[in-house]
Each structure stands twice: as C-alpha cells, then as structure tokens.
Amino acid sequence: MPPQVAAWFALASALLLAALVHWPALRTFFAQDDITFLARARGLESAPWSFARLFSGAPRWALFDALFGLDPLPYHAANLLLHLANVALTWAVARRLLGGRAPAWAAAVLFGTSTIAFTPLHWATGLGELLATTGALGALLLFLDARARGTRRSDGATRETGFPPLDARARGARGNDAGSRETGPPPLDARARGSNTLLWLSALCALAAALSKETVLLLPLVLVVAEWRLDAPALDLRRAIPAAAAMLAFAAAFLLSARRAGYLGGEAYAMSAAPGFLAANLATYLRWCVTPHVAVRDAVAAMDPGALPAGLAVAVALALALWSQRRAPRHPEEVGAAWFLLLLAPVLPLRHHTYLYYVYPAWAGACWLIAGAGQRLVRRLPAAAPVAFAAVVALAGLGFTGVRARERAMTGAFPADRTVRESRMLRNVVAGLRAARLSPGTSVAFVNPAPRRHSSLAAAGAAPTASYLPLEQALRGGEAVRLFFPGLRYAGFADTLPRAWEDAESFLYQDDGTLRSLGRGAAALAGLGYFTLRTRQWARADAMFRRSLALGDTLADAAFGLSITSSFLGRPADERAYAAEFLKRWPDDPRAGVVRSALEGRAAPAR
Numbered sequence: 001m002p003p004q005v006a007a008w009f010a011l012a013s014a015l016l017l018a019a020l021v022h023w024p025a026l027r028t029f030f031a032q033d034d035i036t037f038l039a040r041a042r043g044l045e046s047a048p049w050s051f052a053r054l055f056s057g058a059p060r061w062a063l064f065d066a067l068f069g070l071d072p073l074p075y076h077a078a079n080l081l082l083h084l085a086n087v088a089l090t091w092a093v094a095r096r097l098l099g100g101r102a103p104a105w106a107a108a109v110l111f112g113t114s115t116i117a118f119t120p121l122h123w124a125t126g127l128g129e130l131l132a133t134t135g136a137l138g139a140l141l142l143f144l145d146a147r148a149r150g151t152r153r154s155d156g157a158t159r160e161t162g163f164p165p166l167d168a169r170a171r172g173a174r175g176n177d178a179g180s181r182e183t184g185p186p187p188l189d190a191r192a193r194g195s196n197t198l199l200w201l202s203a204l205c206a207l208a209a210a211l212s213k214e215t216v217l218l219l220p221l222v223l224v225v226a227e228w229r230l231d232a233p234a235l236d237l238r239r240a241i242p243a244a245a246a247m248l249a250f251a252a253a254f255l256l257s258a259r260r261a262g263y264l265g266g267e268a269y270a271m272s273a274a275p276g277f278l279a280a281n282l283a284t285y286l287r288w289c290v291t292p293h294v295a296v297r298d299a300v301a302a303m304d305p306g307a308l309p310a311g312l313a314v315a316v317a318l319a320l321a322l323w324s325q326r327r328a329p330r331h332p333e334e335v336g337a338a339w340f341l342l343l344l345a346p347v348l349p350l351r352h353h354t355y356l357y358y359v360y361p362a363w364a365g366a367c368w369l370i371a372g373a374g375q376r377l378v379r380r381l382p383a384a385a386p387v388a389f390a391a392v393v394a395l396a397g398l399g400f401t402g403v404r405a406r407e408r409a410m411t412g413a414f415p416a417d418r419t420v421r422e423s424r425m426l427r428n429v430v431a432g433l434r435a436a437r438l439s440p441g442t443s444v445a446f447v448n449p450a451p452r453r454h455s456s457l458a459a460a461g462a463a464p465t466a467s468y469l470p471l472e473q474a475l476r477g478g479e480a481v482r483l484f485f486p487g488l489r490y491a492g493f494a495d496t497l498p499r500a501w502e503d504a505e506s507f508l509y510q511d512d513g514t515l516r517s518l519g520r521g522a523a524a525l526a527g528l529g530y531f532t533l534r535t536r537q538w539a540r541a542d543a544m545f546r547r548s549l550a551l552g553d554t555l556a557d558a559a560f561g562l563s564i565t566s567s568f569l570g571r572p573a574d575e576r577a578y579a580a581e582f583l584k585r586w587p588d589d590p591r592a593g594v595v596r597s598a599l600e601g602r603a604a605p606a607r
Contacts, residue, residue: 003101010105011091018087018112019080021399024407025121026076029427031419033125034075035480041065044482050257051250055211056128070484075124082130083121087112089137090364096144097230097332098372102385106392107371111364113399115292118406119357123419126357128213133361135209136216136343139202139243143223146198147230147239203242210250216361217251218342220244225338229331271349277303281348283311288356289366290314292398295405296416298356321373333372339365413511414470422474425513429475430484432507432515440487443504446471447518449495449532449540469493471513496540497525502551522548526557533561538568556586563595 001009030038039045041061049058068074090111094104120126202223209216223240272278281303287310288297318337325333343362347353378385409416415424433444471493475481478490491504506524507515508531518524529544542565549558559582566574579599583592 007095007101007104010101011088011108014091014105014108014112015084015087017109017396018084021113021396021403022080022083022117022121024403025080025118026073028076028122028419029072029423029430030070030075030124031422031426031474032123034123035426035476035483037061037125038065038070039479039483042483044486045479051211051253052257053128053211053213055208056131056213060127072124075127076121079121079124079127079130082127082134083112083117086130086133086137086364089134089141090367093137093141093144093364094368094371096141096148097335097368098375100375102378102389103371103375106374106388107364107367109392109396110367110370113396114363115399115402115406116289116356116359116363118403118417119355119419120360122417122423123357129357129360131212132209132216133364135205135207135212136219136361137364139205139209139219140222140226140339142198142202142205143226143239143243146195146202147227149198150195150236150239199239199242203246206243207246207250210247210254213361214250214254215346215358216343217247218345220247221342222335222339222365226335229334231330270351272351273349277351278348280305280308280311281350281354282344283307283315284354285344285348285359286311286314289359289363292395292402295402295409298354299411299416301353301355303351303354318369321369324373325376328376333369336365336368336370336372340369341365421470425471425474426480428513429471429480429509429515432513432517433481433485433488436505436507436515436517438485438488438505441489442487443489443491443501444481444485445491445497445501445504445506446493446509446515447495447497447506447528448509449528449537450535470511471509474513496544497528522551522555522558525551526555526561529561529565530557533564538565541565542569556582556589556591559585560589560591560595563598567598 036045037058038061040047040058042065047058064075064078087108091104091108094107095101098104098107120129206216206219209219220240220243223243224237227237227239228235284304284307287304287307288294290310291297322333322337325331340362343365344359347358374388374391378388406417407415407420415421438444475490478492481488481490491501493509494501497506502521502524505520506518506528508518508528509515518527525544525548529541529548532541532544541561545558545561545565548555549562559578563575563578563582566572566578576599579595582589582595583599586592
C-alpha cells in the first residue's frame with residue numbers, strides 16, 4: 001500500500017472508531033447550562049457582554065438558535081464533528097512529532113475513543129472544551145509546520161524534521177512538469193516569509209482557542225517547549241512571540257471585561273493555591289486518566305484526597321518514561337507532557353469543581369506521550385508491536401463499553417451522570433407538557449406527595465451542606481418551562497397543592513420527569529389524594545379529599561376517597577355516611593359495587 005494511502009487509511013480508521021464509540025451522544029437532550037444559554041439567546045434572560053468565551057458563548061448560541069431552534073440533534077452533531085476534527089488534528093500533530101503512521105494512529109485512537117470526551121459530547125455547552133481544543137491543536141500544528149520551514153542547517157540549507165510540510169510534498173508531485181520543475185529549494189527569504197505567515201496563523205488559532213475557553217492561556221509555553229526540546233540546531237524563542245502576544249492581549253481584555261461583567265468570582269471560581277490541594281487535585285485527574293473502567297469517575301465533582309497514592313504512581317510512571325528518552329536527539333514525549341500539564345494547570349486551583357471533562361483539552365498531550373513511549377519500546381523490542389497494537393484496540397473497546405456504561409449507570413432511582421440525568425428529565429417534562437396542549441397563560445404546578453428524596457450536594461462522607469430535588473434542579477427554577485413554553489407560567493414544586501395553586505394545571509411528577517396530568521382545582525386535589533393513599537399518608541389524603549369536596553361536590557372521587565380515609569383513620573360513622581352518599585348520588589359508578597360490599601360488611605355485625 002502506498003505510504004500516503006496507508007496514512008489516510010490510518011486516519012480514517014481512527015475517525016471511524018471515535019464515531020462508533022461516541023455516536024450515542026446524538027440522542028441526548030439539552031441539560032444544565034444549555035437552558036440558560038438558550039434562554040439568553042431568545043432574550044428571556046439578560047446576560048452582560050464580555051470577552052469570556054466569545055466564540056463558544058452568546059454569539060454561538062444565538063447563531064445555533066437561529067439555525068436549529070430547540071432541536072438538540074444539530075447541537076450535538078456539531079459537537080461530534082468537532083471531536084472528530086480534534087481526532088484528525090491529534091493525528092496530524094502526532095505525525096509531525098513522532099514521524100511514523102503507527103504512533104500517530106495510536107495517539108488518535110486513544111484520544112478519539114476515550115470516555116473523557118463523554119460530557120463534552122453529551123452536553124451542548126461542552127462545545128467550549130471542543131472548540132478550545134480545536135484552536136489549540138491548530139495552533140500547535142501550524143507552529144510545527146512553521147518551525148519545519150524555518151529551521152536551517154549550519155550550511156544554509158533548510159532542515160525539515162518529522163512529517164514533511166505540504167509545500168515540499170507539492171514540489172515533489174510536480175517533478176515531471178518541465179515548465180514548473182524546481183531544481184532546488186526556494187529562496188531563503190521566501191521560506192522565511194512562509195514561516196512567519198504560519199506563525200501568525202498559529203497565533204490566530206491560539207487566540208480563537210482562548211476566545212472559546214480561557215483555560216488554554218498557557219499554550220505559548222507549550223510552543224516554547226516544542227521549540228526547545230525538538231531537534232532544532234539553535235533555539236529561536238522568537239517563534240513563540242506571535243502566540244504569546246495574542247494570549248497577552250486576550251488576557252488583558254478578558255480580565256477587564258470579565259470583572260466588569262461579574263464573570264469572575266463566586267463558588268465556580270473559588271480557588272486555592274495551597275500546594276497540598278493542587279497536588280491532590282492533580283492526583284485526582286491522573287487517577288481518572290488510568291481508570292477508564294470506572295463508569296462515572298467524577299460522580300462527586302470534587303478533589304479526592306484518596307487519589308494521592310494512585311496519582312503519585314501515575315506521575316512516577318510518566319517521569320520514568322520521560323527519563324528513558326533523555327539521551328534521544330528529539331523529545332516529542334516532553335512536548336506531550338508539557339501540553340497535558342500546562343492545559344490542565346488552570347483548572348487545578350478550582351476548589352469546588354473537579355470534572356473529568358476538564359481533562360479533554362489536555363488529553364491529546366497524554367496521547368502523544370503514550371504513543372511516543374510505545375514507539376520507542378517497539379523500536380527496541382520489535383516483537384512488542386502486536387502487543388502494543390492489541391493494547392490500543394483494547395483501550396478503544398474500553399471506551400466503547402465505558403460510554404454505554406456511563407449512560408446506564410444509576411445512583412438509586414437516578415442516572416449517576418448529571419448530564420444524562422437532567423437531559424432525560426427535561427425530555428420527559430417537555431414531552432408531558434406538549435401532550436397536555438395547554439393554552440397560553442396557564443399556570444403549571446408540579447406536585448408529588450411522596451416523601452421527598454433529596455440529593456445531597458456534599459462530597460462523599462461529608463456532612464450535607466445543601467440538597468435539591470433533581471427534577472426541580474433540571475428545570476432551573478422554571479427557566480426550562482419559560483424556554484420551551486413561553487406562554488405558560490411556572491408555579492413551582494410542592495408535596496401538596498397550595499390554595500394559591502388551585503387554579504393551576506397540576507401535574508404529578510415522577511423521578512424521571514414523566515408527568516401525569518391531574519387537572520385543576522377539585523379534580524387535581526382528588527387525583528392527588530388517590531396517589532397519597534398509595535403512600536399510606538391517610539391524614540394528608542383525607543385533607544385533600546375534604547378540600548376537593550369543598551370546591552365542588554359534583555365529584556364522586558372525593559366522596560369515595562373520604563370513605564376510605566375515614567376507615568383508616570378510625571371514623572366508622574363518617575365512613576358509612578360518605579359511602580351512603582356515594583351510592584345514593586353515583587349508583588352506576590364502577591366503584592359502587594365495592595362500596596356497597598364494604599358498607600354491607602360494616603353493617604352485618606349490627607344485625
């Protein structure tokens with residue numbers, strides 16, 4: 001097979017594996033911050049403007065809303081396409097760093113099939129991570145190409161390392177054309193101009209990455225490591241100046257606008273610079289990277305002090321891998337390590353937010369490091385090549401099963417993954433309200449008299465500091481109702497029907513967000529009373545039936561319910577009275593036979 005065909009086949013197979021692993025994300029509904037951003041795009045919520053996440057924030061949501069409305073499929077399809085683009089970029093950078101097709105394929109497969117991509121692909125808001133990664137990878141790719149063009153031997157010839165730049169391949173393809181044949185390299189000033197152009201394009205990509213998510217601010221340092229540790233005959237740090245200038249300009253604009261807009265601060269940006277916390281947080285991320293068999297590694301989104309031993313073991317293994325290549329002429333593994341650490345570093349100080357998807361932009365660097373170390377091992381022990389190939393395929397298989405395991409994982413009655421949980425709840429609520437066909441101006445109330453099952457927000461083993469009803473959280477204080485049903489009014493959640501809500505359209509909600517319409521007023525109270533009977537809350541059900549009867553005595557449900565609650569509450573006279581009234585007014589009701597038998601049974605001892 002010709003080398004170029006083999007290279008494209010390798011890339012295509014990596015893309016196919018990534019798509020097979022992650023396509024279930026296309027089935028996901030909106031969740032969490034998606035609701036707020038869509039509400040802002042539609043003018044339902046106000047949002048101050050800033051440079052923070054300009055490409056992945058308000059302008060992006062406004063564009064997608066104008067194009068796709070409230071159909072979640074195009075949002076998730078765009079995220080999946082971006083992930084596949086990142087797989088291709090990871091492959092392209094690996095070709096330049098590692099040189100061979102096999103390690104580039106391994107890096108692309110490890111990146112593309114990892115469950116680290118689960119949340120960015122299942123969550124429309126995850127486009128920020130994806131787009132920032134695209135820009136950062138593009139910046140590094142262009143930097144490496146610029147470096148290959150501009151690096152010179154001491155004799156004045158151009159030295160090109162790794163994967164040859166496109167212009168060299170194009171010159172070789174035109175070799176038989178006498179009119180356009182080039183007998184030597186182009187003039188050095190032309191090559192220098194081409195190199196400078198690529199460096200500024202790299203800086204623009206870096207700026208685009210920062211405008212997608214600010215966690216890539218340390219990217220210029222990765223370029224410095226690439227300049228320093230790859231095989232340049234002379235270090236030229238000036239190549240990193242365009243990217244550094246772009247990042248400094250962004251940082252200044254970001255800080256000024258973010259402070260004015262109140263973007264910084266609050267719990268999400270509470271930070272700690274304590275060395276112990278930073279080490280433990282890094283250890284948490286390192287352990288997550290080597291435990292793909294755990295379905296929901298970040299179920300508790302917090303630093304795990306217990307991860308220190310495993311994290312230290314991973315750090316030692318990486319250090320040994322880097323030490324083993326210290327005498328090599330090129331050090332691509334060190335570029336991968338620098339990428340991983342520098343793109344992860346900005347999230348390490350976050351005290352209350354430790355999420356697996358924060359690793360996504362950094363993960364490409366770990367893949368280059370692993371592929372590079374594997375390449376060195378295979379060169380020393382050629383017999384290890386089949387083992388290395390099998391290991392990559394096995395990890396891809398773990399990604400396939402891991403994505404599906406995370407979608408199915410449950411904590412009690414709820415999906416363990418928060419994005420999956422809220423996505424399913426919202427889909428069911430929206431379907432239930434659409435089926436009700438409510439007229440504009442209708443108030444909507446969500447009730448369930450069963451004892452509430454709160455979900456704690458505290459870390460495992462800690463005292464609960466707050467709790468929430470998962471469905472109420474998914475609706476974000478009624479924001480989802482206002483978004484999908486602008487004409488409806490959100491009343492709220494309760495375990496009974498307050499008198500102020502008697503005119504509202506009431507829905508009995510379940511843990512998964514499915515709804516059962518109860519109607520309004522007397523009908524809603526009676527229906528809620530019957531559900532309360534199932535929970536054996538006799539006094540509460542009795543109160544609901546009495547209120548229902550007071551609102552309108554034309555309902556058989558209230559009299560029937562009161563005959564039941566009177567029996568369980570030890571009021572035989574009331575039981576007989578309500579039963580007699582029921583039989584007198586609704587003799588043809590399907591329940592009349594049961595009531596008559598019960599009434600006769602009560603009366604038998606008296607005869």
